[in-house]
Amino acid sequence: MRFSRRHSLLVALVLCASATVAARPTAAASDRGGAPGPSAEEGISARVARLFEEAAVATQRYEAGRQAAEAQRAKTVRLEKLLTKERKQIAVLNADLGRIARAQYREGGGVPYTAQMLFAEDPEELMRGQRAAWQADLAVNNAVTKSRRAETRLAADEARAATAWRALEEWKAGLSGIKKAIEQKLEVAQWTLQGQADEAVAAGACRGAVRMDQPDGEPSSAWVAPVATYELSAGYGSGGERWASRHTGQDFAVPIGTPVRAVGAGRVVKVSCGGAFGIEIVVKHADGYFSQYAHLAAVTVDQGDRVGPGQWIGQSGTTGNSTGPHLHFEVRVTPELGSGVDPVPWLRKHGVTL
Incomplete structure (x- = not known):
């Protein structure tokens, strides 16, 4: 044997x-x-x-x-x-x-x-x-x-x-x-x-940018999703009791403090911390469109800063008119509310599939 x-x-x-x-x-x-x-x-x-x-x-x-x-x-x-x-x-x-x-x-x-x-x-x-x-x-x-x-x-x-x-x-x-x-x-x-x-937000006075070490890796010109890991929740145009008419962006369900990234190169044109969006950032891109990042817990950029794709510009939270931790992401033709377009096909045209 x-x-x-x-x-x-x-x-x-x-x-x-x-x-x-x-x-x-x-x-x-x-x-x-x-x-x-x-x-x-x-x-x-x-x-x-x-x-x-x-x-x-x-x-x-x-x-x-x-x-x-x-x-x-x-x-x-x-x-x-x-x-x-x-x-x-x-x-x-x-x-x-x-x-x-x-x-x-x-x-x-x-x-x-x-x-x-x-x-x-x-x-x-x-x-x-x-x-x-x-x-x-x-x-x-x-x-x-x-x-x-x-x-x-x-x-x-x-x-x-x-x-x-x-x-x-x-x-x-x-x-x-x-x-x-x-x-x-x-x-x-x-x-x-x-x-x-x-x-x-309650005081109506932003704390200013909290500078943070950026993620490892060489800078890239490729566009990215606004958060690295996520679950999609409320989409563009969906109905809900908390919105005046229809949802104006795409929500990403992420925990508080998740690093939020600039989807593409651009310049920060707005940083505010009051109103329905809580703490928010608006970035203007070279194609004339604006991306908005709302309900944040912190920002890592100031108005006027130049940002690149994938750069950490803030951290997600649940400030403003929010029922739980998530990132509200919009794409607009102007920096103001009411000029939004569907972010999903816009990102897809830039090579980002959600």
Whole structure:
């Protein structure tokens, strides 16, 4: 019986789990996010943006751990099926050994050698019989030894696999705890940011631009969606109790503090923080159209600034006439309300499909 296939599979399984466990994170390392901690002067806007990045990294690591655990579980199921089959094979081998031993006894293997010499008629026949018996004994002993070694190796490999599996589960649980802690910090920071925004709107005085580090990567001339990750909610022209007639833009459902991007190159012509739109930004583009970003929690540009595609110009919120966190995005032929066009086909003409 051959055990090489099972053994190689199990060794690969244990090594895979061990390699995953070796990369186990610590709460302190994850909480740092690979970057220096916030200073006393760090604004809440920058803290929210940083926590978003940390939450994204933690989520990716958690998903990687979850996928590794699922793969480990699938391998364990396959291994258990293989082990069950091999246990049956070992049982068959043991039964065969019993039959061989019984047959050997019936054929004289259990008769003492001295008695066989006294009753033998032909010395050569005696020697042949003894040689055959000796070879049979040797084959049986070898088979028994192999069977016992296989069973011992099987037990040891099962124990190693079980240890690796438990370690992987602990690692995944640790990732889940780190992810939850970051999300809790993010939620507190988000509503602190929103509270500051609501105060500014109530006072009718914008706090001014909060400069933030821009996303990594080389500047591009390609147009982009106003937020990187989103779910579309209310669309252009849809009805609703909170609008005088029809919805004038496209809403993007995103959490408070999500970085809002300029969809294309242009100049900021308006930054305001009162009225139905709450905190808003309006950008004029080279084709004569204007893009509006409303219900913000913070702005990172001032009126008159030049912006490029993908540049962070603010953070989403729920200021003004808003029922929940989202970005209200409009495209207009003038900077004022009432001149809007459907943003979806306008973005599509610029190479952006929502």
